[in-house]
Amino acid sequence: MHPWVGLSDHVRLGVVTRWVTxxxxxxxxxxxxxxxxxPGALPAGFMVYFTLALALFQQDSYDDVAEHLVGSVPELSASIPNKSSFTRARGRLGPLVLEGVFRELAGPLAPVGLQDSFYRGMRLAAVDGFVLDAPDTKVNRAAFGGPVKNGHPAGFPQVRVVTLTECGTHAQIDAAVGGFNGGERELAIALAVSAAGMLVVMDRNFPGVALWKAYLEAGSHLLLRARSPVAHRPVEHLADGTYSARMNLA
Structure with missing residues (x-):
């Protein structure tokens, strides 16, 4: 039986444990x-904290991350399990547990009326996207895709993430994950239900009929940048110098 058995389940992740209790x-x-x-395997509870630590120390190896976690516990730091043990334990943990932790913690934090977090009674939120590198395996390449140059893979497979974020606190309200070859707009549509009653800011890559309908049906208000051809013909000029226009959304 490995010396970690019975001890590693008590390892925590510093200040993060204040929220991930x-x-x-x-x-x-x-x-x-x-x-x-x-029996004798790395416990699931420890692996949740270990996986979070992998994100915090993403440039480090499995061994180094484990040492960050248990370095102050002599009984553990003297016998770090090998990489294959961590890999098998992550496989047993699966992705749904980490998503579950996120769902438990995600949500707006600003109390009603907090300055710069609301506008005319509406909570301010923003939708934006980014990509993350994934390990370069055939499975990840098939599932997520990635950059291609001259018909050949260029760099790592990449995961596309779109988030709904509270502007005042930068708290994550919701997130959607997809492949590199998918669009940000489709992922943003999946977040509409979480934006009910909010004023949501988006960049010019997002406007579209399906997205517009999804957010309006959810009870959201939208503040969108738009490319100049989308709404360049005024229908009515307003007193504040702006104008209303009919948008051509593909």
Whole structure:
């Protein structure tokens, strides 16, 4: 039996544990029906914190991240498990647990009326996207795609992420994940239900009929940048120097 058994489940992740509490982790594991079934294996509770640490120390190896977590515990730091043990344990944990932790924590934080977080009673939020590198494996390449140059893969497979973020606090309200070859607009549409009653700011790549309808049906208001051809013909000039126009949305 590995010396970590019975001890590693008590490892926490510094100040992050203030929000990702052991009770929260245990609740998500129970909800996802992930239980420790293999005697002597790295426990699921520890692997939640280990996976979060991989994101915080993304330039480090499995061994280095483990040392960051257990360096102050002599019984653990003297016998770091090998990489294959961590890989198998991450496989047993699966992706739904980490998504569950995110869902438990995600949401607006600004109290009603907080300055710069609201406009005319509407909570201010923004939608934006980015890409993350994924390990260069055939499975990730097939699932997510990635940059291509001259018909050949260029760089790592990449995951596309679009987030709904509270402007005043930068708290993540919701997020949608897709492949590199998918569009940000489609992922943004999936976030509409979480933006009810908010004034949502988006960049000029997002406007479209389907997105417009999704957010309006959810009870959101939109403040969008638009390319000049989209609404360049005024229908009515307004007193404040702006104008209303009919938008041509593809």
């Amino acid at each position: 052991p009770e929260l982790v245990a609740g998500v594991l129970e909800k996802c029906r992930v239980r420790d079934k293999k």
